[in-house]
Amino acid sequence: MDSARxxxxxxxxxxxxxPRPGEYAAALRAGTxxxxxxxxxxxxxDSGAQRVTEPVLTxxxxxxxxxxxxxxxxxxxxxxxxxVLTSWWLDRMVLSxxxxxxxxTWFWHGHWATAIDKLxxxxxxxxxxQTLRKNALGNFRDMSLxxxxxxxxxxxxxxQENTATAPNENLARExxxxxxxxxxxxxxxxxKELARSLTGYQVVRSSGVLxxxxxxxxxxxxxxxxxxIAYDALSATNHLVDQSDCQLFISERLWxxxxxxxxxxxxxxxxxxxxxxxxISAAVAALADFEYLSDAxxxxxxxxxxxxxxxxxxxxxTPSQLTNPNNLIGYLNKLSQVPFNPPNxxxxxxxxxxxxxxxxxxRFDFAQWFIKQGDISxxxxxxxxxxxxxxxxxxxxxxxxxxxxxxxxxxxxxxxxFVLLALCSPEYxxxx
Amino acid sequence: MDLISRRKFLALxxxxxxxxxxxxxxxQDVAQAAIDRxxxxxxxxxxALTLYGGNDGLNTLIPYSDSLYFSSRPGIxxxxxxxxxxxxxxxxxxxxxxxxxxxxxxxxxxxxxxxYPKPDRSxxxxxxxxxxxxxxxxxxxxxxxxxxxxxxxxxxxAISLGSVLPPLLAGAKKSGSALPLGGLVIPxxxxxxxxxxxxxxxxxxxxxxALAASTMKNLFNISDSITPVLKKNVPxxxxxxxxxxxxxxxxxxxxxxxxxxxxxxIDAGAPTRVWSVSLGGFDTHANEANAxxxxxxSVSNSISRFMTQLKxxxxxxxxxxxxxxxxxxxxxxxxxxxxxxxxxxPVFVIGDRIAGGFYGDQPSLSKLVDGDLAVTTDFRxxxxxxxxxxxxxxxxxxxxxxxxxxxxxxxx
Numbered sequence: 001m002d003s004a005r006x007x008x009x010x011x012x013x014x015x016x017x018x019p020r021p022g023e024y025a026a027a028l029r030a031g032t033x034x035x036x037x038x039x040x041x042x043x044x045x046d047s048g049a050q051r052v053t054e055p056v057l058t059x060x061x062x063x064x065x066x067x068x069x070x071x072x073x074x075x076x077x078x079x080x081x082x083x084v085l086t087s088w089w090l091d092r093m094v095l096s097x098x099x100x101x102x103x104x105t106w107f108w109h110g111h112w113a114t115a116i117d118k119l120x121x122x123x124x125x126x127x128x129x130q131t132l133r134k135n136a137l138g139n140f141r142d143m144s145l146x147x148x149x150x151x152x153x154x155x156x157x158x159x160q161e162n163t164a165t166a167p168n169e170n171l172a173r174e175x176x177x178x179x180x181x182x183x184x185x186x187x188x189x190x191x192k193e194l195a196r197s198l199t200g201y202q203v204v205r206s207s208g209v210l211x212x213x214x215x216x217x218x219x220x221x222x223x224x225x226x227x228x229i230a231y232d233a234l235s236a237t238n239h240l241v242d243q244s245d246c247q248l249f250i251s252e253r254l255w256x257x258x259x260x261x262x263x264x265x266x267x268x269x270x271x272x273x274x275x276x277x278x279x280i281s282a283a284v285a286a287l288a289d290f291e292y293l294s295d296a297x298x299x300x301x302x303x304x305x306x307x308x309x310x311x312x313x314x315x316x317x318t319p320s321q322l323t324n325p326n327n328l329i330g331y332l333n334k335l336s337q338v339p340f341n342p343p344n345x346x347x348x349x350x351x352x353x354x355x356x357x358x359x360x361x362x363r364f365d366f367a368q369w370f371i372k373q374g375d376i377s378x379x380x381x382x383x384x385x386x387x388x389x390x391x392x393x394x395x396x397x398x399x400x401x402x403x404x405x406x407x408x409x410x411x412x413x414x415x416x417x418f419v420l421l422a423l424c425s426p427e428y429x430x431x432x
Numbered sequence: 433m434d435l436i437s438r439r440k441f442l443a444l445x446x447x448x449x450x451x452x453x454x455x456x457x458x459x460q461d462v463a464q465a466a467i468d469r470x471x472x473x474x475x476x477x478x479x480a481l482t483l484y485g486g487n488d489g490l491n492t493l494i495p496y497s498d499s500l501y502f503s504s505r506p507g508i509x510x511x512x513x514x515x516x517x518x519x520x521x522x523x524x525x526x527x528x529x530x531x532x533x534x535x536x537x538x539x540x541x542x543x544x545x546x547x548y549p550k551p552d553r554s555x556x557x558x559x560x561x562x563x564x565x566x567x568x569x570x571x572x573x574x575x576x577x578x579x580x581x582x583x584x585x586x587x588x589x590a591i592s593l594g595s596v597l598p599p600l601l602a603g604a605k606k607s608g609s610a611l612p613l614g615g616l617v618i619p620x621x622x623x624x625x626x627x628x629x630x631x632x633x634x635x636x637x638x639x640x641x642a643l644a645a646s647t648m649k650n651l652f653n654i655s656d657s658i659t660p661v662l663k664k665n666v667p668x669x670x671x672x673x674x675x676x677x678x679x680x681x682x683x684x685x686x687x688x689x690x691x692x693x694x695x696x697x698i699d700a701g702a703p704t705r706v707w708s709v710s711l712g713g714f715d716t717h718a719n720e721a722n723a724x725x726x727x728x729x730s731v732s733n734s735i736s737r738f739m740t741q742l743k744x745x746x747x748x749x750x751x752x753x754x755x756x757x758x759x760x761x762x763x764x765x766x767x768x769x770x771x772x773x774x775x776x777x778p779v780f781v782i783g784d785r786i787a788g789g790f791y792g793d794q795p796s797l798s799k800l801v802d803g804d805l806a807v808t809t810d811f812r813x814x815x816x817x818x819x820x821x822x823x824x825x826x827x828x829x830x831x832x833x834x835x836x837x838x839x840x841x842x843x844x
Contacts, residue, residue, distance in 0.1 A: 158717045161768030168766040169773070170717045173553070183554050188802070191553070262639075299638045346556065351640060356456055356612060360648040364623070401636045403645075407629035421626055426637060426644035 016099030018310025048097035081122035110347035124208025151208030164218035304335035315374030470701030485714030489760035489777025527729035530736025538788035541840035545808030547776035577603035718768035
């Protein structure tokens with residue numbers, strides 16, 4: 001396979017959400033180094049993202065009682081806000097001119113996986129999303145310190161129930177296992193001591209506002225990972241981020257999502273050393289290394305959201321403008337991935353999990369629906385004989401197999417069918 | 433939530449790589465195999481039910497005569513008068529009426545205090561230990577997967593309901609198959625032709641692209657005119673049960689639906705000796721009593737309904753159901769009327785060929801280990817018994833030399 005085409009396709013599909021029409025061919029002309037630095041550089045103004053109107057979310061207050069006449073209206077408002085929030089983020093992923101920022105926000109959402117299912121309010125999830133975006137390429141320490149005070153995360157992992165008299169270990173355990181250190185890099189005693197350090201917070205569920213109640217806080221000394229002081233949430237989080245296991249773990253997670261879920265992070269990688277000051281952008285730059293990007297064995301399956309968003313960018317679709325936004329959520333739900341609603345605190349699965357006969361069927365249904373509403377002129381405006389040739393650059397596919405070329409040739413006179421097959425081809429579902 | 437919930441566990445056990453890519457079966461495949469080569473009569477069949485999230489054993493099998501139980505768990509324990517008493521010291525959760533009836537019929541073995549050395553309180557690591565059957569080192573094959581390795585190749589031999597295969601059924605050379613629930617409509621006409629072209633294997637495919645192509649191809653194995661076997665109603669009387677949602681730490685949510693499919697296919701004669709089903713939602717860190725009762729009610733009602741359905745078939749006495757979870761929960765409740773991750777818990781083994789009663793010692797509430805229940809029985813003893821008696825295989829090879837067994841299986 002042509003190495004420049006492969007590297008460029010991976011840069012677009014993994015460090016962004018796929019190319020817009022014309023971008024892939026232009027990137028090939030510019031060369032991989034220029035493309036890499038272009039995609040990794042945060043622009044001072046993101047006019048694409050600015051075109052997306054921020055969602056109007058209000059604090060809806062407590063759930064009315066079961067027989068309260070206000071309940072139906074309340075429920076409708078609550079569902080509306082969740083829908084608006086979800087399509088707002090999808091719009092940003094599609095329209096942003098700096099896709100890496102959205103891509104990293106998406107990564108961190110899966111990392112600090114918080115599900116709206118338990119909160120049932122949009123506002124706290126929006127606040128969390130802003131925190132993740134603000135820190136998406138910043139310093140992991142700042143992010144961790146902000147997240148430990150995030151109302152949605154605290155509520156999701158029962159932090160508001162964690163008190164000096166009866167510690168609840170849910171948040172403490174996941175903070176070490178899934179967010180900062182990785183499994184088995186601490187003892188059970190560390191979990192218990194960390195839980196005591198995190199006591200004292202209460203959350204207003206409908207807004208995510210976090211308050212500290214010193215009477216619920218355990219001020220005594222705690223021993224965490226061999227060091228004993230009177231930790232609180234911030235000092236304990238700092239202590240975890242200080243550990244070399246944090247450096248290893250975050251490097252492992254980045255590798256797993258951006259390079260390969262099949263092959264482990266190489267020992268002593270440059271990613272790890274780049275992350276020694278906990279700079280996320282430095283780690284991401286090390287991750288987007290030509291050695292990894294040109295290694296044919298590191299293929300990754302696009303998750304349903306990644307596949308949908310990259311299709312929207314190619315077809316100039318704005319998700320919130322699709323007819324009946326509930327359909328959109330319904331299709332994503334059938335494919336088992338709706339933003340703001342990861343299946344559990346471990347985030348979404350990878351690779352094989354997205355490939356089943358059921359998902360193949362749902363992907364066809366979904367694509368048939370949105371292709372009708374998309375702009376397929378980059379294909380439709382060409383002569384039928386030129387379409388197969390043009391589709392790889394349009395979608396940012398490094399190379400098509402003879403199998404897929406043959407299937408596409410059979411549909412070359414029918415542009416909608418042609419695009420359907422291209423979007424559902426193994427070469428587009430998988431980032432080679 | 434129907435297909436995703438078990439994936440949450442699979443997502444996090446990425447270290448436990450699945451050896452071979454699991455075949456995805458269609459209902460029609462299994463139904464056809466049931467007709468072509470039915471399982472020989474009297475072959476024992478194992479149904480493994482995994483409760484994801486860490487089922488609270490102390491609120492499942494309740495030491496109701498121990499005052500420490502009530503004093504440790506204000507707000508989480510159940511009133512004595514609602515409990516289903518089994519003997520002078522232990523009772524079942526009030527929601528488990530169906531299991532209680534089976535217990536009274538002497539068809540339920542309850543193995544107490546089950547766990548493994550050095551308990552791990554991570555959902556994902558602990559479930560990996562239970563499913564691989566190896567608590568000592570990190571390996572990638574499941575204990576039933578290693579049994580599959582010893583058998584002639586047959587994609588129908590071991591089937592997991594749902595679209596993703598649990599490590600339990602992953603062998604080194606072979607693996608069980610996944611059977612997704614829910615009907616699929618196969619593409620027809622022009623689209624069918626297109627799909628067939630698009631799903632042809634290509635020599636240039638990477639492993640994942642080949643999988644994308646083959647899963648698309650499998651769509652065609654599913655016909656919209658299902659065989660008469662599948663058109664039949666569920667054996668016995670089918671009463672609709674409410675579904676209980678799967679929660680935070682893995683497991684599917686539609687247990688009764690999964691078991692309905694299993695009952696139907698067992699009745700039809702599917703050549704399948706191991707079935708894997710699951711229920712999620714047991715991670716009850718908060719407001720446990722009601723949530724757990726609803727979940728255990730679903731387990732109990734689904735199993736009871738399943739056993740009743742089997743009664744009208746010729747294979748009723750062949751089926752053994754094993755119910756387990758990755759760990760029990762802490763003895764003392766937390767401030768949220770819930771419990772945090774703990775250690776040992778009871779395992780239920782149910783069937784006509786089971787010698788009903790208690791096995792293993794009940795962990796003492798006054799002799800806790802670091803505030804947790806002691807482990808009195810190693811899960812490998814249960815696995816060894818099942819391998820030898822139900823699956824007719826020498827357990828030592830599969831369980832790394834483990835020999836101890838438990839006499840809960842009676843010859844019929």
